[in-house]
Amino acid sequence: MRETKVYPVSVINLYVKRILSADPILQDVMISGEISNFKRHSSGHLYFTLKDAAGAIDAVMFASDARGLRFFPVNGDEVVVRGSVSLYEKTGKYQVYVRSMKKSGSGDLYLAFEQLKQKLEREGLFDPAYKKPIPAFPRKIGIVTSPTGAAIEDITQISRRRFPGVRLVLYPAKVQGEGAARTIVQGIRLLDRIPDVDTIIVARGGGSIEDLWAFNEEMTARAIFACQTPIISGVGHETDFTIADFVSDLRAPTPSAAAELSVPSARDILLKGEGQTLRQRDFLIRYLQQERGKLSMLERALRLSSPRQKLMDRRLDVDRYMQHMQQLISQNLDDRLHLLDKLSQRLEMSSPLHQLERGYAYISDEQGRTLNSAGSLRVGDKIKVTMSDGSLETRIERINKADGSAEE
Numbered sequence: 254m255r256e257t258k259v260y261p262v263s264v265i266n267l268y269v270k271r272i273l274s275a276d277p278i279l280q281d282v283m284i285s286g287e288i289s290n291f292k293r294h295s296s297g298h299l300y301f302t303l304k305d306a307a308g309a310i311d312a313v314m315f316a317s318d319a320r321g322l323r324f325f326p327v328n329g330d331e332v333v334v335r336g337s338v339s340l341y342e343k344t345g346k347y348q349v350y351v352r353s354m355k356k357s358g359s360g361d362l363y364l365a366f367e368q369l370k371q372k373l374e375r376e377g378l379f380d381p382a383y384k385k386p387i388p389a390f391p392r393k394i395g396i397v398t399s400p401t402g403a404a405i406e407d408i409t410q411i412s413r414r415r416f417p418g419v420r421l422v423l424y425p426a427k428v429q430g431e432g433a434a435r436t437i438v439q440g441i442r443l444l445d446r447i448p449d450v451d452t453i454i455v456a457r458g459g460g461s462i463e464d465l466w467a468f469n470e471e472m473t474a475r476a477i478f479a480c481q482t483p484i485i486s487g488v489g490h491e492t493d494f495t496i497a498d499f500v501s502d503l504r505a506p507t508p509s510a511a512a513e514l515s516v517p518s519a520r521d522i523l524l525k526g527e528g529q530t531l532r533q534r535d536f537l538i539r540y541l542q543q544e545r546g547k548l549s550m551l552e553r554a555l556r557l558s559s560p561r562q563k564l565m566d567r568r569l570d571v572d573r574y575m576q577h578m579q580q581l582i583s584q585n586l587d588d589r590l591h592l593l594d595k596l597s598q599r600l601e602m603s604s605p606l607h608q609l610e611r612g613y614a615y616i617s618d619e620q621g622r623t624l625n626s627a628g629s630l631r632v633g634d635k636i637k638v639t640m641s642d643g644s645l646e647t648r649i650e651r652i653n654k655a656d657g658s659a660e661e
Contacts, residue, residue: 263342270340273347277553279338284310284349285357288330294572299326303334303349311348312336315568318352323362331357341569350565362462366469369496373471378478379499385483387503387514388451393420394515395444395453395482397437400425403537404456404487404508411509411530416516422450428457433467438476445480452515453480455497456487456508468495477501487511509534614640627652632660 260268273279286303293299297316302309312334326332336351355362373379394412398404400423412419424440427433437455444453455477457465467473468488477484477500486501487508498504505511509530617623617637630636630649638645652660 262345266340266342266345269347270342273339274337276338277549280553281335282338282349283333283335285331285333286310288326288332289328291326291328294575296568296572296575298568298572299351301326301328303332310338311346312351313348313565313569314351314354315565322354323365324356326354333357339565341566343566343570343573362466362469366462366496369469369471369474370499373474373496373500378474383478385502387483387485389517391416391419391452391515393422393447393450395422395424395440395447395450396456397424397426397440397444397453398456398508399428402428403458403534404428406537407507407509407530407534408454408456408487408512410533411512412516415513419516422447428467429460429464430467434470434473437467438472441476441480441484445482450482453482453484454487454508454511454515455484455501456505456511457489458508459490459493465489465493465495468497470496473497474500485511485515614638627654 487505491506
């Protein structure tokens with residue numbers, strides 16, 4: 254009969270953890286649910302439970318990811334989180350490690366978008382009266398976009414095909430992520446100061462509302478409105494609308510359309526240019542899909558050998574150790590306060606004032622010095638007798654000494 258092998262708990266936990274880490278679905282999964290048991294640790298990490306009507310799962314969002322939140326989560330929030338599912342070896346519990354989180358439904362970004370849109374509209378930044386005409390024959394076109402994105406390629410190719418004599422000036426801006434809006438504003442202001450730039454295109458390809466958020470920032474909108482040079486916005490796809498679109502002098506549905514609207518062309522050149530652009534775009538899409546597939550394979554291979562999971566576990570350990578140390582410090586403080594209270598009681602019991610309350614008194618001379626010997630006194634000396642509720646002043650009339658003699 255084959256002997257059944259016995260495994261330690263830690264080995265089983267590690268085995269299950271590796272199975273979860275090897276699953277590509279669980280390593281990049283989106284989960285919807287309601288937040289409960291929410292706690293923000295002093296380290297900045299967020300701990301909570303995601304639940305729905307039929308189940309629940311523990312979740313943790315480390316401080317480095319939590320700093321990117323655009324809202325403060327509270328119990329009861331309906332959210333969609335994105336992250337990876339793994340097992341915490343110390344406790345044997347599986348949980349989701351959240352990398353990003355947004356509210357369900359319209360979400361906080363959509364709410365911020367609508368609030369800013371209404372604010373700027375009330376201020377008149379969208380008023381057609383402020384829209385400047387786009388030059389029919391531009392000499393030089395300024396472009397604010399990423400130097401490596403598809404948008405600059407489309408704009409460059411279409412502009413030169415439709416109007417070969419036009420000159421293009423690129424300001425290489427960051428069009429997504431932290432600091433993107435600031436570089437877009439810098440590009441607009443710089444190109445606006447170049448005398449022979451008579452049109453500016455602000456553009457980037459399509460994406461989610463998060464990807465396009467730099468074009469929904471208030472600083473971007475105000476820079477466009479203040480610009481003296483006519484601006485065409487070409488952000489996202491045809492269905493995408495940004496705050497930049499409403500403030501710009503002309504809105505184009507795509508970067509390619511922005512290029513078409515910025516330079517003149519005969520109808521036959523327009524049709525030919527559109528056809529070739531679509532073929533180039535299809536080729537670019539197929540290429541990106543192939544590269545994305547290769548990248549996904551590399552990511553899965555890297556995930557299996559990456560120390561990221563160990564780092565996340567160590568972060569949880571640190572939180573546990575910190576909590577334990579706080580408990581020890583609190584207990585030690587309570588013990589010392591208790592000891593101090595006992596010592597205070599002892600000190601009070603040994604106080605002369607406490608003895609006076611029991612019927613005793615102490616004697617001092619006219620200078621306030623304590624007297625503890627009859628031999629130091631003479632008949633006629635004034636003394637002070639201090640009791641618990643007051644003092645007496647009197648004179649010595651007779652001294653009875655220890656040897657039986659007396660002095661009068």
